[in-house]
Amino acid sequence: MSPNVPYLDESQRTQAALRGASVLYTDLDGTLVARGGNVLADAAGEPSLVTAEAIVAVNRAGLDVVPISGRNRLQLRELTQLLGWHTYIAEAGAITVRGTGLTAEVALDTGEWPDGLLAQGITPFDAITMSGGYEALEAAFPGRIEQFAPWQLVREVTLLLRGCLNLAEAQTVLDTVHPRMDIVDNGPVRSYGTLTCRDMDPHAYHVVPRGVSKARAIELDLAHRGLSRKDAVAIGDSATDIEMASAVGAMVLVDNAFDSPGVLARLQQASPGLLLRTRAKRNEGWAEFARAWVAARAL
Numbered sequence: 001m002s003p004n005v006p007y008l009d010e011s012q013r014t015q016a017a018l019r020g021a022s023v024l025y026t027d028l029d030g031t032l033v034a035r036g037g038n039v040l041a042d043a044a045g046e047p048s049l050v051t052a053e054a055i056v057a058v059n060r061a062g063l064d065v066v067p068i069s070g071r072n073r074l075q076l077r078e079l080t081q082l083l084g085w086h087t088y089i090a091e092a093g094a095i096t097v098r099g100t101g102l103t104a105e106v107a108l109d110t111g112e113w114p115d116g117l118l119a120q121g122i123t124p125f126d127a128i129t130m131s132g133g134y135e136a137l138e139a140a141f142p143g144r145i146e147q148f149a150p151w152q153l154v155r156e157v158t159l160l161l162r163g164c165l166n167l168a169e170a171q172t173v174l175d176t177v178h179p180r181m182d183i184v185d186n187g188p189v190r191s192y193g194t195l196t197c198r199d200m201d202p203h204a205y206h207v208v209p210r211g212v213s214k215a216r217a218i219e220l221d222l223a224h225r226g227l228s229r230k231d232a233v234a235i236g237d238s239a240t241d242i243e244m245a246s247a248v249g250a251m252v253l254v255d256n257a258f259d260s261p262g263v264l265a266r267l268q269q270a271s272p273g274l275l276l277r278t279r280a281k282r283n284e285g286w287a288e289f290a291r292a293w294v295a296a297r298a299l
């Protein structure tokens with residue numbers, strides 16, 4: 001069944017939403033970059049300028065693009081600088097960095113954690129690692145959860161895991177430890193690693209301080225800019241990305257999002273905001289969106 005999300009070029013609401021937006025919050029993997037993390041390729045991974053040309057058009061129009069991803073701060077800094085952008089949001093909404101140089105301003109979000117929860121010299125990542133939450137998940141779901149090597153290293157806030165979990169059940173297990181944490185599904189990944197489950201695709205998960213999310217990070221960033229929801233759009237490919245719709249004027253899903261059972265299940269629930277879809281997949285979908293955005297802004 002195809003969920004009723006209109007294409008960009010058929011919705012009467014597209015023009016107004018894109019015309020009003022000066023900032024784009026973009027997911028990376030499965031959205032801006034092709035398979036293998038390549039931006040100089042088409043959706044199938046063959047060498048192509050399709051996305052690069054769209055990025056140049058957006059930059060030329062003076063529009064602001066903010067990568068928002070589960071990747072860590074160092075990974076995002078390099079990509080953001082390389083593409084000519086300035087602000088990025090790392091670790092699933094937990095870290096916002098404004099600037100790519102030595103004077104960059106870094107804001108860590110620990111959600112609902114009270115001030116003073118972290119002892120001197122202890123990062124949110126340390127607190128989550130020492131909480132016993134991961135060990136509790138491992139004990140409750142043997143063979144179904146592991147650290148997502150090597151990407152779980154060099155992190156400051158979130159614990160990055162790979163597994164085959166029922167998210168509600170996993171949350172119940174996490175709720176038995178302190179401090180309060182949420183487990184967030186960052187969508188399917190390609191390899192099972194050492195997992196033994198085969199009854200579902202492996203997914204990447206983030207364990208985050210309770211309340212931390214991509215949507216909250218966007219709300220905080222827009223407030224910092226003195227902008228409102230209608231000044232922004234977002235684009236992504238996962239069930240988690242759909243939650244960004246609550247923080248922006250329009251949430252665009254690249255076409256490959258609709259291959260994901262998690263996305264289809266999420267679309268059966270109430271929409272957090274205006275959803276639109278591209279006709280092309282992955283980074284070709286991103287380029288399709290970018291062309292529509294630049295055109296709407298030029299009207």
Ligand SMILES: [Mg+2]
Pocket residue numbers: 027028029030031187236237238
């Ligand atoms: Mg993605």
